[in-house]
Amino acid sequence: MEAVHDHHAADHDHHQPSGLMRWITTTNHKDIGTMYLWFSFIMFMVGGAMSMVIRAELFEPGLQFISPERYNQMITLHALIMVFGAIMPAFVGFANWMIPLQIGAPDMAFARMNNWSFWILPVAGSMLVGSLLAPGGAAGTGWTLYPPLSVQSGMGMDMAIFGIHLLGMSSIMGSINIITTILNLRAPGMTLMKMPLFSWTWLITAYLLIAVMPVLAGAVTMLLTDRHFGTSFFSAAGGGDPVLFQHIFWFFGHPEVYIIALPAFGVISEVIPAFSRKPIFGYASMVYAIASIAIISFFVWAHHMYVTGIPLTGQLYFMYATMLIAVPTGVKVFNWVATMWRGSLSFETPMLFALGFLFLFTLGGFSGLVLAITAVDVQLQDTYYVVAHFHYVMVAGALFSAYAGAYYWLPKWTGHMYNETLGKWHFWLSLIFFNMTFFVQHFLGLAGMPRRIPDYALQFADFNRISSLGAFGFGLSQLLFLYIVIKTIKGGKKAEANAWGDAPGLEWTVPSPAPHHTFEVPPVIK
Amino acid sequence: MNVTMNTLVKWLSATALGLMLLPGTASAAWQLNLSPPVSHAGFVAYELHNFMTLICLVIFIGVFAVLGYSLYAHRKSKGHKAAGFHENLAVEIAWIAVPFVILVVMAVPATKALLDLRDASEPDITIKATGYQWKWGYDYLKGDGEGVHFMSVLATPRDQIEGKEPKGEHYLLEVDNPVVVPVNKKVRILTTANDVIHSWSMQEFGIKQDAVPGFIRDAAFKAEKEGTYRGQCSELCGKDHGFMPIVVEVVSAEKYAAWVDEQKKKMAAAMGDPNKVWTLDEMKAYGEKVYTTNCVACHQANGKGIPGAFPALDGSKIATGPNADHINRVLNGKTGTAMAAFGNQLSDTDIAAVITYERNSWGNKTGDLIQPAEIKAARK
Ligand SMILES: [Cu+2]
Numbered sequence: 001m002e003a004v005h006d007h008h009a010a011d012h013d014h015h016q017p018s019g020l021m022r023w024i025t026t027t028n029h030k031d032i033g034t035m036y037l038w039f040s041f042i043m044f045m046v047g048g049a050m051s052m053v054i055r056a057e058l059f060e061p062g063l064q065f066i067s068p069e070r071y072n073q074m075i076t077l078h079a080l081i082m083v084f085g086a087i088m089p090a091f092v093g094f095a096n097w098m099i100p101l102q103i104g105a106p107d108m109a110f111a112r113m114n115n116w117s118f119w120i121l122p123v124a125g126s127m128l129v130g131s132l133l134a135p136g137g138a139a140g141t142g143w144t145l146y147p148p149l150s151v152q153s154g155m156g157m158d159m160a161i162f163g164i165h166l167l168g169m170s171s172i173m174g175s176i177n178i179i180t181t182i183l184n185l186r187a188p189g190m191t192l193m194k195m196p197l198f199s200w201t202w203l204i205t206a207y208l209l210i211a212v213m214p215v216l217a218g219a220v221t222m223l224l225t226d227r228h229f230g231t232s233f234f235s236a237a238g239g240g241d242p243v244l245f246q247h248i249f250w251f252f253g254h255p256e257v258y259i260i261a262l263p264a265f266g267v268i269s270e271v272i273p274a275f276s277r278k279p280i281f282g283y284a285s286m287v288y289a290i291a292s293i294a295i296i297s298f299f300v301w302a303h304h305m306y307v308t309g310i311p312l313t314g315q316l317y318f319m320y321a322t323m324l325i326a327v328p329t330g331v332k333v334f335n336w337v338a339t340m341w342r343g344s345l346s347f348e349t350p351m352l353f354a355l356g357f358l359f360l361f362t363l364g365g366f367s368g369l370v371l372a373i374t375a376v377d378v379q380l381q382d383t384y385y386v387v388a389h390f391h392y393v394m395v396a397g398a399l400f401s402a403y404a405g406a407y408y409w410l411p412k413w414t415g416h417m418y419n420e421t422l423g424k425w426h427f428w429l430s431l432i433f434f435n436m437t438f439f440v441q442h443f444l445g446l447a448g449m450p451r452r453i454p455d456y457a458l459q460f461a462d463f464n465r466i467s468s469l470g471a472f473g474f475g476l477s478q479l480l481f482l483y484i485v486i487k488t489i490k491g492g493k494k495a496e497a498n499a500w501g502d503a504p505g506l507e508w509t510v511p512s513p514a515p516h517h518t519f520e521v522p523p524v525i526k
Numbered sequence: 527m528n529v530t531m532n533t534l535v536k537w538l539s540a541t542a543l544g545l546m547l548l549p550g551t552a553s554a555a556w557q558l559n560l561s562p563p564v565s566h567a568g569f570v571a572y573e574l575h576n577f578m579t580l581i582c583l584v585i586f587i588g589v590f591a592v593l594g595y596s597l598y599a600h601r602k603s604k605g606h607k608a609a610g611f612h613e614n615l616a617v618e619i620a621w622i623a624v625p626f627v628i629l630v631v632m633a634v635p636a637t638k639a640l641l642d643l644r645d646a647s648e649p650d651i652t653i654k655a656t657g658y659q660w661k662w663g664y665d666y667l668k669g670d671g672e673g674v675h676f677m678s679v680l681a682t683p684r685d686q687i688e689g690k691e692p693k694g695e696h697y698l699l700e701v702d703n704p705v706v707v708p709v710n711k712k713v714r715i716l717t718t719a720n721d722v723i724h725s726w727s728m729q730e731f732g733i734k735q736d737a738v739p740g741f742i743r744d745a746a747f748k749a750e751k752e753g754t755y756r757g758q759c760s761e762l763c764g765k766d767h768g769f770m771p772i773v774v775e776v777v778s779a780e781k782y783a784a785w786v787d788e789q790k791k792k793m794a795a796a797m798g799d800p801n802k803v804w805t806l807d808e809m810k811a812y813g814e815k816v817y818t819t820n821c822v823a824c825h826q827a828n829g830k831g832i833p834g835a836f837p838a839l840d841g842s843k844i845a846t847g848p849n850a851d852h853i854n855r856v857l858n859g860k861t862g863t864a865m866a867a868f869g870n871q872l873s874d875t876d877i878a879a880v881i882t883y884e885r886n887s888w889g890n891k892t893g894d895l896i897q898p899a900e901i902k903a904a905r906k
Contacts, residue, residue, distance in 0.1 A: 061697060062689045068765045069835060136834025142762045148739060149722040149764055152864045154834050227862075236740020237861060242723055243738060277602070279612040307725060307760075308736045309743035312644045319636060323629045327622060334621045337593050344608040345601050355597075359590065366582035373578055373632070375571045375639035378734050379560055382725060382760040447557040448729045450758045453768030455687060457699045457756075462556060 024119070027111035028516060029096045032118050034413070036093030037406075039121055041482070043085030046129060048475055050078040055437075055471040058464050063455055071454035072140030073156070077128060079143035080160065083260070084167045085125050087394065090402045091263035092174050095202045098409065099178060101507035101514060102196045104187025104523045109180035110173075117173035120166050127163035131156040142452055144253070147234035147245050151226050158227070161220045168213040175206035187506075189525030193287070196505050197280065200287055201266030204294045208255045208262070211298075216252040219245060243308050250301035258297045260394065262290055264361075264401035265332060268354050271404045272336050274503040275351035276343030282335040289328040289335075296325050306377045315374045322372040326365070333362055348500075349423030353404035356431050357397060364392025367442065382452075385445025391438045400430070403481070410488055411495035415513030418488040426484060429477035436470025561729045564751040564776070568732030570639040578632060585628070643732060646746035649714035651707065657717070657724025657737040657759065659864060660766035660823060663871065664705055667716070671786040674793070677871070678703045679819055680769045687769075699756040704773035708782040712748045721866050725761035728774060734760055749776040764864065765835075766823050796873065806882065806895045813883025816876045824864060829888040836864065840888035849894055852881055853904045869905065874898040 108114045131138040136154025182203045225231040232238020234245045273280045302318040367389040440463040449460045495512035563569040600606045651669035666674040681700040685691040717726045717737035727734035731747035757772040829840035839845045859867035878896040885892040
């Protein structure tokens with residue numbers, strides 16, 4: 001592996017516009033990656049603020065702060081913003097920054113398209129947030145947008161639909177870029193089966209995105225024409241079927257879960273070996289597991305629809321297929337554990353978040369397995385058990401993994417080490433408050449509390465109060481992350497090229513911070 | 527195979543019960559498990575859930591005990607040196623095969639439970655549950671009680687919800703007219719909806735079934751214990767989704783017969799005399815009641831609606847324009863909006879009254895008096 005020629009970088013910088021125009025016109029993968037990451041953090045704050053409103057309303061029985069309509073709008077936007085505005089762009093940010101560095105490419109394949117796929121996002125994000133101001137407010141249907149409720153809603157729904165179209169375009173452009181980059185721009189000797197797992201997960205995720213984002217776009221477009229142009233795709237009165245929408249939505253929606261989870265797996269597969277000082281266990285089986293999860297994810301969508309009235313044979317098939325996903329997922333967990341086994345473990349913040357991920361994501365996986373069992377799911381469908389389950393997968397899964405990645409690569413991005421003590425505080429506070437918020441929600445669901453309600457019966461009061469307190473704590477703890485990041489950008493201990501001493505991967509062969517241009521001469525991999 | 531499986535399920539779930547505190551003994555506020563079931567399907571789901579949770583717990587503890595040991599013993603700070611291994615075919619095959627076998631062990635009782643749950647054949651009583659925004663309508667279609675029908679609306683007073691009054695014991699889980707069914711009879715519930723998707727669910731019976739407008743789905747239960755059971759609409763259906771509970775009273779055969787009699791008498795009385803001629807004041811007073819149970823959620827008590835979502839009736843063109851348009855809107859609703867057709871929910875008298883009320887309340891001062899006979903005529 002070769003070191004980079006960073007005198008080139010300085011030369012190129014002269015051609016860059018400065019100030020705001022630098023960011024608006026940039027085609028540099030690192031700049032764009034940075035923008036993706038900041039955008040996603042801002043959206044995370046916005047979506048997080050909404051969850052604070054939700055938990056404040058649920059702090060005790062009765063209606064206190066917001067009307068039921070606004071409550072429905074809050075849960076809808078919270079979910080749409082967190083999924084499409086925060087988590088997905090965060091991992092695209094990681095992809096932009098790290099894929100070229102990991103595979104020894106000078107930049108992304110389509111640099112200008114990369115700029116566009118980013119700049120669509122703020123427009124789409126404003127569309128979603130701005131819909132709160134529309135007459136009648138934002139969509140209040142939940143992020144699943146089920147008709148006929150979504151056909152009834154006001155203009156906020158149209159804004160959400162338009163926002164989703166834009167987000168879809170952005171994702172597809174981003175995916176085309178990632179696939180092309182990985183397939184064409186790998187350094188000589190970097191065969192696919194030598195490629196770091198983070199890049200592997202993104203290669204597969206990008207295919208998933210290209211496959212399902214158009215499906216979502218189709219679903220919401222049909223919704224739009226039902227709303228305004230007199231079609232009846234989803235109305236029985238005109239020969240349509242409301243449940244058809246659910247089939248299409250979840251055909252997108254289930255792979256979407258893995259669109260979020262796979263890159264998270266990728267980050268974890270980088271962090272765990274680095275802090276175990278041992279190569280990843282079962283590299284090849286990891287790749288096959290990712291691929292099989294991706295493929296199976298297309299065939300399990302109706303496990304979200306067990307109570308819609310699908311036939312018995314459908315229920316049986318979707319139950320078995322869903323259970324099957326546990327096999328490749330199990331392989332991944334076992335491989336991670338085996339990677340740590342007889343390693344030389346140290347527990348810096350990225351590793352702590354990776355371990356937190358492993359522990360809690362596995363728990364979320366198990367509650368998923370419980371939900372896969374149709375007869376049990378009938379009891380738990382649309383209750384807080386489901387809310388608990390997917391927050392274990394989305395927050396403790398995807399978000400913790402994003403934090404692991406952020407702490408792991410911050411030295412490479414900023415050239416400084418973050419403050420380890422504060423990082424550990426951030427981890428422990430997040431871990432404790434996360435469980436306080438969401439663990440008790442399993443019990444609420446078991447006791448029968450439906451999700452998406454602004455007010456509840458008295459027997460649910462105690463757990464809801466604990467959950468709300470946990471949520472406030474969790475929300476506040478995330479501000480600590482913002483502080484740590486800003487502090488690291490401004491200064492701190494200088495980071496070495498290999499900030500962790502012996503972390504594997506090409507990204508650690510270039511200086512920290514990574515110069516504006518890297519690998520203009522491809523490194524040679526033996 | 528099946529017998530051993532059953533014993534295994536029973537044995538494991540008994541242990542799980544011990545672990546999880548019996549819901550019967552734990553106080554309701556800290557309930558940690560599904561509610562105690564009272565039907566066969568509910569019971570099967572309950573045991574299955576315990577069985578699944580227990581297996582998951584055992585695996586979870588197993589895996590993380592190994593990891594925990596590793597985190598302790600293989601620390602760099604203790605000077606542990608990393609080993610170099612990174613694959614092992616036998617191990618990798620084992621942890622594909624073993625989970626697969628465990629899944630098969632889970633799938634067997636899961637399949638059996640589902641077959642039990644889905645059996646809606648040969649019911650003693652068939653009841654249609656229709657979801658409306660935001661209440662339930664029930665029609666007893668077949669079996670004892672055939673012909674009984676009524677609406678079931680949240681009974682919790684608004685003041686309790688807004689915190690102006692202390693909340694009662696069954697806050698948000700009480701209705702004016704509960705569903706009543708006899709004990710130990712198989713009841714088939716047909717679900718459908720009038721406007722958007724709702725979901726009829728009752729945990730103790732082990733059922734939850736979406737109510738989809740334009741379609742009919744079914745679910746069945748046989749309640750084995752008398753008592754009052756409470757559930758809630760379980761599919762987001764708009765503003766008052768959290769305020770349309772489901773209450774089922776399971777009673778003895780005699781009590782059920784008495785209840786059916788009473789209902790039939792009530793229904794006959796409620797039909798009213800369609801040829802009676804009402805005065806404006808009588809109509810307005812009755813109309814206000816109809817308005818409060820059926821319209822207030824959207825159009826609000828002050829008639830101002832909710833801007834952007836539900837129009838104001840105070841000063842509305844329709845509520846102050848020609849009678850016929852107003853009658854038509856209430857009878858037939860407006861498709862594609864939340865304004866439902868009330869023609870099939872309310873009697874001629876109800877509709878005449880509510881329209882009279884709307885035309886003579888708030889700022890509306892048309893002086894129009896609509897008689898039930900006009901509604902009857904408009905239906906044709
Ligand atoms: Cu409902």
